[in-house]
Amino acid sequence: MPASSRRYLIIGPSWVGDMVMAQSLFIALKKLYPECEIDVVSPEWSLPVLQRMPQVRRGIALPVQHGEFSLAARSRLGRSLKANNYSHAIVLPRSWKSALVPFFAGVPVRTGYRGEMRYGLLNDVRMLDTEVLKQTVQRYVAHAYPQSECAAEAPEISYPELQSDKQHIDSLLNSLKLRLDKPVIGFMPGAEYGPAKQWPTDYFAQLSRLLVEQGYQVWVFGSTKEVALGDAIAQGATGDVHNLCGKTELVDVIDLIACVEQVVSNDSGLMHVAAAMDVKVNVIYGSSTPEYTPPLTDSAEIHYKRLSCSPCFSRTCKYGHYNCLTQVRADDVFARMLAR
Numbered sequence: 001m002p003a004s005s006r007r008y009l010i011i012g013p014s015w016v017g018d019m020v021m022a023q024s025l026f027i028a029l030k031k032l033y034p035e036c037e038i039d040v041v042s043p044e045w046s047l048p049v050l051q052r053m054p055q056v057r058r059g060i061a062l063p064v065q066h067g068e069f070s071l072a073a074r075s076r077l078g079r080s081l082k083a084n085n086y087s088h089a090i091v092l093p094r095s096w097k098s099a100l101v102p103f104f105a106g107v108p109v110r111t112g113y114r115g116e117m118r119y120g121l122l123n124d125v126r127m128l129d130t131e132v133l134k135q136t137v138q139r140y141v142a143h144a145y146p147q148s149e150c151a152a153e154a155p156e157i158s159y160p161e162l163q164s165d166k167q168h169i170d171s172l173l174n175s176l177k178l179r180l181d182k183p184v185i186g187f188m189p190g191a192e193y194g195p196a197k198q199w200p201t202d203y204f205a206q207l208s209r210l211l212v213e214q215g216y217q218v219w220v221f222g223s224t225k226e227v228a229l230g231d232a233i234a235q236g237a238t239g240d241v242h243n244l245c246g247k248t249e250l251v252d253v254i255d256l257i258a259c260v261e262q263v264v265s266n267d268s269g270l271m272h273v274a275a276a277m278d279v280k281v282n283v284i285y286g287s288s289t290p291e292y293t294p295p296l297t298d299s300a301e302i303h304y305k306r307l308s309c310s311p312c313f314s315r316t317c318k319y320g321h322y323n324c325l326t327q328v329r330a331d332d333v334f335a336r337m338l339a340r
Helices: 016-032 044-050 071-080 097-104 136-144 166-175 201-213 224-234 250-257 269-276 330-338
Strands: 007-011 037-042 058-061 088-091 109-113 124-126 184-188 217-220 241-243 262-266 280-284 300-303
Touching (some): 007 016, 007 097, 016 037, 016 269, 037 044, 044 058, 044 250, 088 097, 109 136, 166 250, 184 201, 184 269, 201 217, 201 224, 201 330, 217 224, 250 269, 262 269, 262 330, 269 280, 280 330, 300 330
Parallel strands (some): 007 037, 007 088, 037 058, 088 109, 217 241, 262 280
16 A cells, blocks of 8 residues: 555553653654655544644544543544545554554554453554563554564564753743753653552652752652652752742653753653653653653663562552662662763
């Protein structure tokens, strides 16, 4: 099929970080078929990320809550998309419900990995070889190619690249009363997954004091859930630590990250956003591993202790000590940041 006639409907992942990694798939499709069109179905909260991906023609909100089945809503959305005459669908989540929209949209080629008995809903069912496709991003990008081409080795990956908006940046700096008279370090102290991925708050606080003493200012990013974390990090510090948690939308964070010199983050969605903004990232890994979800950038400093119990991929530490996180010391992170 010629590239000009390829029209893709992508069912995107639910998490922000996974959606950022999915851009590598969109880039691969555009390299293979430069004239193809790509529309992405995503949760409402991921639409701002899609708007900063030049490969995506349109983001389409999935009108259901996270984890909600809602057959009727998925059927309505799929049928409403029939008129777009998509030629191909790629379903990135592995759940049964995620394959419903392309099925109801009547997309002739529906690709995805086998999972939850999706035969019929998908007609290009792929077998996932986790020994070949070790990373999440590799599993996404493999969908761009026939399965036979990725059977022996993982596909080449292009890093995500999110675009910033200079006019919006200027507006944010003014409204949030932020200045760029000192170099900025961004902190992402939250971890939606659970405490086993979250570097201790007092370690972030220690690091912020060291950075301020060195002439930096710190901007703490996060949602309303991280307001208390941001307050704890800023407590006792000078005015050079700014808690922006709960004061910004995701699209605002994208543009503010464009202003920072480095970020310090847990393995989180905002870490992937920062990596896609081409800033230096310093990532602390706890229960997860950089072998599975690495920051997709050449400007990453990884802090990972590789303990005998790691990675466990647990939300909480079953031993209660969280050594994978507590053994990453603030002064060591600080020293490695200054050496960059």
